[in-house]
Amino acid sequence: MTAQIEDWQVIVIGGGIAGASVAAELADLGARVVLLEREAQPGYHTTGRSAALFTIAYGPPVIRALSRASAAAFQAPGDAMRPHPLLRPRGAVFLARPDQRATLEALETELGASVKPLGQAALRDMLPLLRPDYCAAGLIDRQAADIDVDALHHQYLRRLAASGGELRCGAEVLALQRDGGGWRVETPGGALRAEIVVNAAGAWADELAGKADVAPVGLMPKRRTALLVAPPEGAAHDSWPMAVDVDERFYLKPDAGKLLISPADETPSPPCDAQPEELDVAVCIDRIQRAFDLPVRRIEHKWAGLRSFVADKCPVAGYAPDAPGFFWLAGQGGYGIQSAPALARFAAALALDRAPPADVTDEGVGAAALAPGRRALAA
Ligand SMILES: Cc1cc2nc3c(=O)[nH]c(=O)nc-3n(C[C@H](O)[C@H](O)[C@H](O)COP(=O)(O)OP(=O)(O)OC[C@H]3O[C@@H](n4cnc5c(N)ncnc54)[C@H](O)[C@@H]3O)c2cc1C
DSSP, rough: OOEEEEEEEEEEEESSSSOOOOOOOOHTTTEEEEEEOOOSSTTGGGGSSSSOEOOTSSOOOOHHHHHHHHHHHHHHHOBTTTTSSEEEEEEEEEEEOGGGGHHHHHHHHHHHHGOOEEEEEEHHHOOTOTTTTTEEEHHHHHHHEEEEEEHHHHHHHHHHHHHHHHEEEEEHHHHHHHHHHEEHHHHHEEEEEEEEEEOOOGGGGGHHHTTTTOOOOOOEEEEEEEEEEEEOOOOOGOOOEEEEESSSOEEEEEHHHEEEEEEOOEEEEOOSOOOOHHHHHHHHHHHHHOOOOOOOOOEEEEEEEEEEEETTTTEEEEEOSSSSSEEEEOOGGGGGTTHHHHHHHHHHHTTTOOOOOOHHHTTTTHHHHOOOOOOGOOO
């Protein structure tokens, strides 16, 4: 007896924010979509490990454009799929020591009206733990906000289900091969077939392409470490903005009654279940304590996640030039949550050969800048 093969129109591989968001958008456009996730829970890897910030003042121009085009989705009022707001005002302050003034000035020129300069007194008011001699100047992005990542992710998964799509966890894609005009995918639970596969496998996206004999895009997963520590007794820390070193050598952010601190490390790593290294933890505390009067008596929680980049640090979204029906959605780096709403709508339209959303193209995002075959990715 031959085993049954399930037929779908689109198989999305990877249940993080990229896979969940594009699967929901594809299903909304009428496609029959199944979302396959290897782990028991979607969001177990990078999506569940982020610093959860939305800011249009971060990342390369394409990311800023995608983030601007995502703002409306983040600000939309709640509905049955998601009763609570997705954003909570936070603000983000870039800090510069005297020797970093030129970098801060260059950033101010680049970011224009989205940031405002802050003097010493304002900096100390906003960030009372800042050491008096540490910082010479700052810039604030007042629009920066905390994202409820879990709510965003689950909103997409609910939308997928409401449009007739399915999420399958514990469904690792073990093999992937051309099958007539489409693709055949092997999982521990059986084989599936579809016209289109979407590679949203995060740090594993190149590895997954390898299973399909598709050329890699040169993805570089980079480990980033984060710690939760207690704020000083009695400090009104919840109202503090996020504080980011202008050269991105550390950041500090209030997080659910604690302070999230990071050395903003970017250590190349193979795709894996990333864990924090003791050296990065020590570097984190050292860098934070140079800038802030923050005694660290106990680390309450620590973790690491992989931020995956291609050479030009822009996401990859589009059909593989060497494999019809194989669609890339990878390389979102350190900005994959805040850019997900617009990137998912754009990618879903490209994948189904529809016109790209006008609000996204109006921000200056074009298919060529995201294409997997773009020149910047050539080896
Ligand atoms: C410390 C840290 C801070 C960050 N801060 C921010 C921030 O403030 N704002 C922001 O916007 N972004 C931030 N990011 C980046 C953001 O988290 C990522 O860009 C985003 O989560 C990437 O989502 P993804 O779905 O591509 O990857 P993932 O969430 O890793 O999902 C990929 C999924 O694919 C699955 N998979 C892989 N191979 C297979 C297979 N063969 N079969 C089935 N499933 C498979 C994996 O199990 C995984 O669940 C941060 C990241 C880190 C680590």
